[in-house]
Structure formats: C-alpha cells, structure tokens
Amino acid sequence: MSRLPNSFFIRDVLEVAPDLLGKTLVRKFGKGEIQKYLITEVEAYRGGDDLACHASKGRTQRTDIMFQEGGSIYVYLIYGMYWMLNFVTEKEGIPQAVLIRGIEGFDGPGKLTKALNIDKSFYGEKLYQSDSLWLEEGFNNVKYKTTPRIGIDYAGEIWKNKPWRYILESAK
DSSP states (O other): BBBOGGGGGSSHHHHHHHTTOOOOOEETTTTTTEEEEEEEEEEEETTTTOOTTTGOOOOOOOGGGGGSOOBBBBEEETTTEEEEEEESOOOOOOOOEEEEETTTTTESSHHHHHHHOOOOOGTTTTTTSSSEEEEEOSSEEEEEEEEOOOGGGGHHHHHSOOOOOEEEEOOO
C-alpha cells in the first residue's frame, strides 16, 4: 500500500477527519515489527474559535505543532497517564488537528496509544517521512455516522454539541 502524501493533511480538518476513516495506521516498532490497523473513530478540533481545541487558548509550547503545516503528529498527556494521538491538518498558521479515538481492535484513544507505545517522543514527527508511524491508503468507500465529541463539557453547549466525531460503520 502507498503512504498518504502530506497533501492529504493540508486541508480543513472537517474534510480530513472523515477521510481518515478506513485508512491504515502503520506502526513500526524498534525491532522492526510492523503492525497495521484500520482507523475506526476520530474527532475534529478546528482552530482558535473552537473552544474544545487546545489552540483556542493561543500558541503555547504544547500547541506549537498545531500551528505548523498539516501532516505532523501532535501528542499530549491527559490525566497524567494517557497519551492522545492527533494528526495536524491545514496550512501553516491555521491550528487544526484530528484526534484518533479508535483503531481496529482498540476503542479509546488511551488504549490505542498504550498498545502502540505512543508517547511524547512522537510529538512533531512528520507522518510522510516517519520510520515508526505513518498512514497508508485503505478503503475509499466508507460509511460513517457523526456524533458530538466526547469529554469536552468545559467548551460550552455550542462546541460540545458539534457533530465532529466520526465513527466508521462499514468500509469496502
């Protein structure tokens, strides 16, 4: 299969997020073992106006990668124990990212990063050139449903109810 080009990510997050469903997440481990997983669930976070997006508080050391050109990996720690895996989208200066919430065999962003040994060391890696984590083509004909995002009550009614969570229903 072919690796997704960086141009795939240089689009609005609301286009990239559903297009990630059915794509293949590839993880190469230190001993050369390669594992592949179908992406089954994602959430979109759309820049400074989106109060659920980390970038809504401005550019910080933590969010700096979100302000760079799409195609980079953004990871951060929550609850002091779970790494969250995100892929940056859009052009430089437009902070957007997609949270990978589920892959085949692992539902939940903390479970999948634990299984794939994803940690802070992945922050800033470029998906189009990484030797340890990248995306490949998968299914192009997918059906999915949308729901509100999870765990963002702090963002207020408008933002927590945006239907920016995408869940794979079928792929061909």
